[in-house]
Amino acid sequence: MEQGFVNVKGGKLYYEVEGNGAPLVLIHAGFLDSRMWDEQFRIFAKHNKVIRYDVRGFGRSSRPKEEYSDAEDLFSLLNHLKIPKATILGISNGGRIAFDFTSTHPDMVTSLLLVAPGIRGYEGSPEEDKAWDETGKLMDAQDLAIKENRIDDAVRMDLEIWAPAQDEKNRTRLLQIATENSHIHKDPPNRLQKSPQPPAFDPNASRPIGGRQRRQGNADDDQEAAFTIARVEIYSSGRRRPHRQHVKTRRVQ
Numbered sequence: 001m002e003q004g005f006v007n008v009k010g011g012k013l014y015y016e017v018e019g020n021g022a023p024l025v026l027i028h029a030g031f032l033d034s035r036m037w038d039e040q041f042r043i044f045a046k047h048n049k050v051i052r053y054d055v056r057g058f059g060r061s062s063r064p065k066e067e068y069s070d071a072e073d074l075f076s077l078l079n080h081l082k083i084p085k086a087t088i089l090g091i092s093n094g095g096r097i098a099f100d101f102t103s104t105h106p107d108m109v110t111s112l113l114l115v116a117p118g119i120r121g122y123e124g125s126p127e128e129d130k131a132w133d134e135t136g137k138l139m140d141a142q143d144l145a146i147k148e149n150r151i152d153d154a155v156r157m158d159l160e161i162w163a164p165a166q167d168e169k170n171r172t173r174l175l176q177i178a179t180e181n182s183h184i185h186k187d188p189p190n191r192l193q194k195s196p197q198p199p200a201f202d203p204n205a206s207r208p209i210g211g212r213q214r215r216q217g218n219a220d221d222d223q224e225a226a227f228t229i230a231r232v233e234i235y236s237s238g239r240r241r242p243h244r245q246h247v248k249t250r251r252v253q
Contacts, residue, residue: 001016008073013054016052018041021048022048023110027053027055028094029163030094031158031162031178057190058184059180063183088101088113090117093190095114096117096119098114142158155178
């Protein structure tokens with residue numbers, strides 16, 4: 001296994017690479033670090049060249065001291081590893097990074113896999129808003145715990161809100177990783193993170209992700225040059241039953 005650090009603007013990222021084959025990048029959730037992928041990393045590396053890394057402010061990567069871009073950090077990492085194109089898999093905040101990266105560097109993305117992603121520009125349905133009201137109550141309780149400096153409680157609430165469906169072994173493992181990243185509650189890395197504009201997802205825009213323009217022609221021809229319509233499934237897990245919402249986006253062919 002290859003492991004090391006890559007210099008990025010104003011900091012450094014820790015990364016690991018294992019396996020051979022088509023490159024696959026794993027981007028972790030917003031309260032954990034790259035260790036959340038331990039099991040998948042080993043399995044996927046049997047058939048792929050798998051890259052996982054700690055997002056800026058998490059794990060062994062440096063904490064931001066100036067404005068930075070998660071998407072450009074990933075760009076710097078892939079350039080350092082001499083990987084011109086890869087499949088990008090992101091979960092939660094990692095999905096937001098994957099989507100932002102695809103919107104700015106579409107030619108570097110073979111395919112895009114999003115698991116319960118954060119998508120800038122996406123507006124939820126009334127049903128989703130109602131589900132978020134429930135989650136909001138839990139997050140309010142977490143904010144109070146942070147304000148009162150009950151960080152251990154805040155960390156446990158992260159698992160209750162974002163990863164409730166765990167067996168005891170995995171819950172213990174994730175709780176340890178989250179605890180070792182508990183500084184994010186007092187010093188959130190994303191306070192200095194600058195995302196690309198406009199947002200990657202805009203259902204009313206004529207410009208798909210990547211900035212290529214719609215072809216002129218028949219009004220019924222909704223196909224875009226060099227893009228194919230894909231379906232992204234957005235899942236949000238709750239205490240009772242999962243809610244699913246389908247949205248359309250576009251990915252590079």
